[in-house]
Amino acid sequence: MHTTDELFDRIAQDLRVTGLSVQTIDKTEPALQALVQRLSLFSGSDFSAAGIGRQTEHTQNTEIRSDKIHWLDSGHALENTFLMYMDELKNHLNRRLFMGLFSYECHFAHYEPGAFYKKHLDAFQGNTNRVLSTVLYLNQNWQADYGGELAIFDAHDHSILQQKITPQFGTLVTFLSDEYPHEVLPATRPRYSIAGWFRVNSSVNGQIDPPR
Numbered sequence: 001m002h003t004t005d006e007l008f009d010r011i012a013q014d015l016r017v018t019g020l021s022v023q024t025i026d027k028t029e030p031a032l033q034a035l036v037q038r039l040s041l042f043s044g045s046d047f048s049a050a051g052i053g054r055q056t057e058h059t060q061n062t063e064i065r066s067d068k069i070h071w072l073d074s075g076h077a078l079e080n081t082f083l084m085y086m087d088e089l090k091n092h093l094n095r096r097l098f099m100g101l102f103s104y105e106c107h108f109a110h111y112e113p114g115a116f117y118k119k120h121l122d123a124f125q126g127n128t129n130r131v132l133s134t135v136l137y138l139n140q141n142w143q144a145d146y147g148g149e150l151a152i153f154d155a156h157d158h159s160i161l162q163q164k165i166t167p168q169f170g171t172l173v174t175f176l177s178d179e180y181p182h183e184v185l186p187a188t189r190p191r192y193s194i195a196g197w198f199r200v201n202s203s204v205n206g207q208i209d210p211p212r
């Protein structure tokens with residue numbers, strides 16, 4: 001079996017059992033290498049302050065999060081290499097778990113030293129079509145004492161810290177968006193990740209969502 005299939009199978013299996021998966025993408029994976037190359041081409045002005053919510057509800061709230069982001073676009077060849085990879089993951093999860101995932105959107109996130117994203121859920125039950133969150137880390141040779149972990153809380157008791165994940169290069173975290181509260185802890189070094197969401201195609205409050 002192809003190694004990507006094995007990885008995607010492990011993710012499907014984790015999601016089936018707990019709704020949370022922490023796996024590692026092989027360093028030689030072309031989609032990962034494309035992101036390294038893309039990162040090296042960025043200048044500071046390619047990133048802008050992140051907001052909370054989207055469209056009309058979109059507000060900047062620097063007390064909740066202080067990262068800067070850049071949305072990926074299929075029109076950029078390097079970004080598209082990763083989007084195609086995630087499309088394969090989407091198809092794989094749909095085949096194995098019948099999740100009915102319809103689309104994927106994601107952004108690079110740059111957390112400067114001291115930046116954070118307070119404890120939050122990526123989606124609220126019944127109120128969104130974001131169903132599955134992904135976070136991929138792009139920090140080569142990240143050391144434990146740099147901090148910057150992703151803290152994941154218990155899906156049933158949101159006050160219990162379940163685990164802390166080091167934002168090491170190639171680590172891919174996948175979890176049910178409306179079940180796992182999580183928090184980005186401050187780091188002493190610049191921290192890069194790609195946060196993304198698989199969506200189902202549903203109608204919310206009479207509006208077709210995602211918008212086209």
Ligand SMILES: O=C(O)CCC(=O)C(=O)O
Nearest residue numbers: 109122135150184193195
């Ligand atoms: O970068 C991370 O570790 C997670 C970011 C996150 O939770 C988000 O953007 O919703």
Ligand SMILES: [Fe+2]
Nearest residue numbers: 120121122182
């Ligand atoms: Fe999040």
